[in-house]
Amino acid sequence: MAPPRLGSDDREMATQYYTATSIDGYIADEDDSLEWLFQFGDVEGVDEDYSRFVEDVGAAAMGSTTYEWLLEHEDLRERPDEWPYDVPVWVFTSRDLPAVDGADLRFVQGDVAPVHADMASAADGGNVWLVGGGDLVGQFHDAALLDEIILSVAPVTLASGAPVLPRQITDPPLKLVDVDQYGDVFAALTYEVQRDGAAHE
Numbered sequence: 001m002a003p004p005r006l007g008s009d010d011r012e013m014a015t016q017y018y019t020a021t022s023i024d025g026y027i028a029d030e031d032d033s034l035e036w037l038f039q040f041g042d043v044e045g046v047d048e049d050y051s052r053f054v055e056d057v058g059a060a061a062m063g064s065t066t067y068e069w070l071l072e073h074e075d076l077r078e079r080p081d082e083w084p085y086d087v088p089v090w091v092f093t094s095r096d097l098p099a100v101d102g103a104d105l106r107f108v109q110g111d112v113a114p115v116h117a118d119m120a121s122a123a124d125g126g127n128v129w130l131v132g133g134g135d136l137v138g139q140f141h142d143a144a145l146l147d148e149i150i151l152s153v154a155p156v157t158l159a160s161g162a163p164v165l166p167r168q169i170t171d172p173p174l175k176l177v178d179v180d181q182y183g184d185v186f187a188a189l190t191y192e193v194q195r196d197g198a199a200h201e
Ligand SMILES: NC(=O)c1ccc[n+]([C@@H]2O[C@H](COP(=O)([O-])OP(=O)(O)OC[C@H]3O[C@@H](n4cnc5c(N)ncnc54)[C@H](OP(=O)(O)O)[C@@H]3O)[C@@H](O)[C@H]2O)c1
Pocket: 019, 020, 021, 026, 027, 028, 032, 033, 034, 037, 062, 063, 064, 065, 066, 067, 069, 070, 092, 093, 094, 095, 108, 109, 110, 111, 112, 131, 132, 133, 134, 135, 136, 139, 162, 163
């Protein structure tokens, strides 16, 4: 296995799934809506949490449903300046999707491993952010390429929708390494993915 890439401060880069979820494990409702999340837009500390996270990100990936939601929700074909990412973004799709003027986008498909290698190289020591959805993140986990899961758990249940991570990860289980609270709304939970053979304290 290749040695871990080191960032400028000599820390290892990580591949991170950073997302918001309902407490019953959905990142979007059945209609791909996030209105349940946007009702909490002004919770103190959340913007700072996102800024701290994104500061260390050097590349991002998302599936086509997430990308098309962004295109539509932010009206990006009419307003390309609203593209929200400063880092290159890889979009997984088997279709020809429209690009956003001026955005650093790469459309890819198939095996996530070679794409991850390109992302890590472009990130140049920065972290790789897996924006979602859940199955795409699962593909990175299947390839042993997912290091951390960072969840902002919102105080709602959705009962159905897009699952946060449709995989069984039980042995070894995830390791809870950090817990934060934002207002009376979000529990921010950081988990490390353990490799086989890792023991819990
Ligand atoms: N709560 C949050 O913070 C948050 C974060 C992210 C996303 N979301 C929302 O959650 C929902 C996620 O939707 P989703 O679960 O459908 O996931 P998605 O990952 O956004 O999109 C899934 C699609 O991506 C393409 N794809 C995935 N893996 C591929 C591969 N290896 N090669 C080629 N194409 C691949 C396929 O579409 P094709 O038909 O194009 O091939 C697949 O149907 C969206 O509504 C999104 O807006 C919420």
